[in-house]
């Protein structure tokens with residue numbers, strides 16, 4: 426009997442030692458942009474830093490920036506396969522999973538990133554977070570990048586200047602429609618391939634935010650950048666419902682709290698970061714062209730028919746809520 430008690434005590438010690446040494450939960454977070462000087466790169470790095478400090482020993486976030494692990498399409502597949510735990514693709518990359526996010530690609534819908542922020546925090550914007558639950562993807566929140574600018578291997582001042590040119594677009598049918606409406610030829614392409622495609626003339630132009638244009642050096646291989654502010658590029662922080670629901674409740678609550686705090690902190694300075702990147706483009710010798718109010722109105726008018734094409738997928742109520750946030 427005494428032997429049995431001793432054995433059980435020894436097993437208990439071994440078990441608690443195992444519990445103390447239990448491996449932390451690993452969260453691999455994949456994204457495609459540069460880590461520093463970029464709204465998403467900085468947000469992801471801060472999230473990892475805070476989790477790794479505050480939940481040390483329990484959770485470890487490993488960030489893979491710059492498409493080093495996956496491009497965005499593959500990242501979403503990897504989340505569903507359980508090979509990846511978090512990603513932050515742009516809202517234009519979810520075409521395969523929902524049509525609701527098409528709202529974010531409508532041209533000239535939001536006036537600025539502050540309007541996007543108001544919409545995302547409104548009842549309708551928060552409702553959109555649940556759009557992919559039936560596909561096993563759980564949206565945890567939004568991270569901002571900013572307004573998109575347009576560039577090509579020739580000056581773009583009037584909408585007709587884009588006619589006949591090949592433009593790289595993200596994997597979104599609304600973005601394809603935008604460029605077709607301009608009489609251009611859109612080509613869906615992964616972010617990591619854009620610089621090479623511009624350099625080699627596979628495409629003539631592209632659209633992106635100042636932070637992406639500067640950190641990926643697109644300005645080096647373009648005639649100039651037109652400050653069109655014609656659309657937005659924003660991110661969804663996403664995980665799989667299976668992974669998230671399987672986390673211990675206290676850990677999940679801590680992660681959600683840290684994520685909310687990091688998002689608020691970094692989102693409030695995304696516009697500032699983009700302005701700094703615009704200045705860096707100029708300082709590096711990139712050409713920046715601005716549009717007069719009349720010229721901008723011409724682009725807006727030319728692209729207006731795209732809204733009608735996608736209203737059915739998005740819902741007029743959503744579009745009205747977005748407009749009300751301006």
Ligand code: LMR
Nearest residue numbers: 457458515595616633637
């Ligand atoms: C793009 O593909 O142009 C962007 O979605 C990249 C990014 O993550 O900002």
